[in-house]
Amino acid sequence: MQDAVRVGVVGLGTVGSGAVRLLVESSEHIERHAGRPIVVARAVCRDVARDRGLPLSRDCISSDIRDIAGDPSISVAALLVGGLEPARSMMVALLESGKDVVTANKALLAEHGPELFDLARRRGRSIAFEAAVAGGIPIVAAISECLAANRIESIRGILNGTSNFILSRMEEDSADYGEVLALAQEKGFAEADPAMDVDGTDATQKLAILAHLAFGAWVPWGEIPRTGIEGIDLGLITCARELGYRIRLVAVAARTGDDAAPGPLALRVSPALVRLGTPLAETRGAYNAVSLVGDAVGRMFFHGLGAGQMPTASAVVADIIDTVVGRAAITFRTTGVLDVDSPAARIGGVETHERRFLRIPVVDRPGVLAEIAGILGQHGISIASFIQHEAAGNGDAAGAAVPLIIMTHHCGSNAMAQALAAIERSATVRGTGVCLPVLDDGQPASPGSPRA
């Protein structure tokens, strides 16, 4: 039996406390997988006095990152604080003092990944970050190791547990966005400031990391088109359901073009309609899901808890074990995609062809549907189905605005943008419409292999 490995934990928030608990309480089990004992030598946090009920001596807890960076007996550090600073400076200090680093901080990697990976490489250290994307789902390992023989064609993911919890509860409880958000905050489930969750930032940063691993090109997350769930009201959810769909915040990444003439990457985070019964639609509550297509493996689907203390700690500790046994260093060294020299991705400007779900607030009078359908038709867009309910309360009050719900057949994004602009100029339209993409092929056809 080799000597124990001494680990430092930076940050004792939800994830940090979970990682400490798991390392201590499952130490025997972890030792069996690591081939040697792993001990928490020190934890660093802002509020040293606070009692977190952790199985860790108070002597081991302090507030100065140098207590870990400066301790040569500590070889691995888990950086489990969020945000950009002081997380970035801490990561730099840890790498420069020769620690291998494990982190769950997706914002830090999405913003400063290339420079941090480069620093680690120059220092002969590794950075492992399974916990940064989709919590307990081992999607980073899947893409960079298990599916390494595949050219990844596309990824679709539900990557933000808070948004998915809100959308799920709105539907299940027939509740408004505000009500459910308040409930989630009350339960400690959404952050006091949930802006980065509901506006799609968190999912976009995770998508940028996955796209980097899958496509080998660095993706500046801020350039990815992004729409959050703030505009999703109960009416939209109800109408989608009536048509056989659910609304989910879906992160999408796909290659375009072909080998001879590769196009830019098509990347997007937005609410989308997914058909009831398909895997993404059945991903509920705090669960995350990732569906991907590889040229050899075909369509794969992963589902699991994407956030929360112990699922995220599970990924952090798996990374610590990988680092201790030496797998993380190999992966970090051989996976060229994390190289600072990897080309920047070309993104944007991709015309997408898909079905769309429209809600247009129109005046409730005869001929309106014909007019809207006419405008769509002029732009080459045909209607698959539509719903128009009577105006609530005053069925025949001429002039009241009612929502006209339209599901289109496949159409191009440019044509749709032009049609929407024309529709909004129409005198029969009152206010702004909603246009959401429809993802129809979540469930793979059976049976067979994609490349026979």
Next chain:
Amino acid sequence: MQDAVRVGVVGLGTVGSGAVRLLVESSEHIERHAGRPIVVARAVCRDVARDRGLPLSRDCISSDIRDIAGDPSISVAALLVGGLEPARSMMVALLESGKDVVTANKALLAEHGPELFDLARRRGRSIAFEAAVAGGIPIVAAISECLAANRIESIRGILNGTSNFILSRMEEDSADYGEVLALAQEKGFAEADPAMDVDGTDATQKLAILAHLAFGAWVPWGEIPRTGIEGIDLGLITCARELGYRIRLVAVAARTGDDAAPGPLALRVSPALVRLGTPLAETRGAYNAVSLVGDAVGRMFFHGLGAGQMPTASAVVADIIDTVVGRAAITFRTTGVLDVDSPAARIGGVETHERRFLRIPVVDRPGVLAEIAGILGQHGISIASFIQHEAAGNGDAAGAAVPLIIMTHHCGSNAMAQALAAIERSATVRGTGVCLPVLDDGQPASPGSPRA
């Protein structure tokens, strides 16, 4: 750039040919992940003359395993022949000549795993076998690496693509077992001799391997209770659907007891009812699925193509890359569960408590339901719902046998066995009944974490 790694491929059947194609056609992509070129130096197969259309010089194909085992320039061998012999002797020859081995042969590992792992360990070699279970789904890596921080509590899997294809098509086409099996064979989808698929042997061998990885105890696959799908007829599928369920061949493994008094492992492969809309029920055609529960990560679900040429080749080549970069050696060395000294699992004798679906052929006359319900009640088993249709064609012909379908509440397996014996002794019963377990909790409740 390091020198190329020379790989030998043993067996050019479906999987072997797929692995060669992937290694050659995706060589550039694979080199980027392995950090060096990987070339197919030699392939060995029985029928050298046959043209397989492979991108491989005929000079590289021969029929003697010694052409690989005896070539010191070859460091990694992919053993892609099925069955026990000559596969076992070939594996021994490869290990003894110092090759690291990658294999997709689940029968070989389930039967001879401990001795082969021991030989590899003594020779300082590794055996990687992601492709042996669930094809393209990286479930071996998930359990032995990605979820290494977890104590795995239970596993449920659809592990045999042929059985799942047959059950899916019987339902979709309202076709009989024999018809669909013939179709699957005609399409080259089921083996000429599909016995090991449809009688549950294949799924049981895969379950034994997963249980070994998850629970750290060697499981002799022949001791796992096993029922195949040969007894599933269209009537059962239709009745299950009427109650809101689908029939799937499900492999189950779970711990029993607790830490203080661990019980035996509960292991089983059998057709079971899974609720429509849950992940296992929505696993169709040739797809495989694995649902597992870890103490930290909670419930995880994986879905992908479990068989077929390229999905399996994807796993084989990922293992070759892992072997080339050195990750496989580390995993093989540190994962003590593959040790020959790992204890034999205690299995069997576990009383399971679950709902059951019964089909009992009874005489079509008044009072029969009351009698059967009475026998069940005497054994403490209560009925949740039942279906009894009129006898086809002769609605009131007294004495004709009709199926009585019963869904019970949770009950113990011992009580059920006794009740079934009593029911079959009844004068109102004509022939043998069917009793299938009902797996109700496939879809995790939302939201939250299992270990808050």
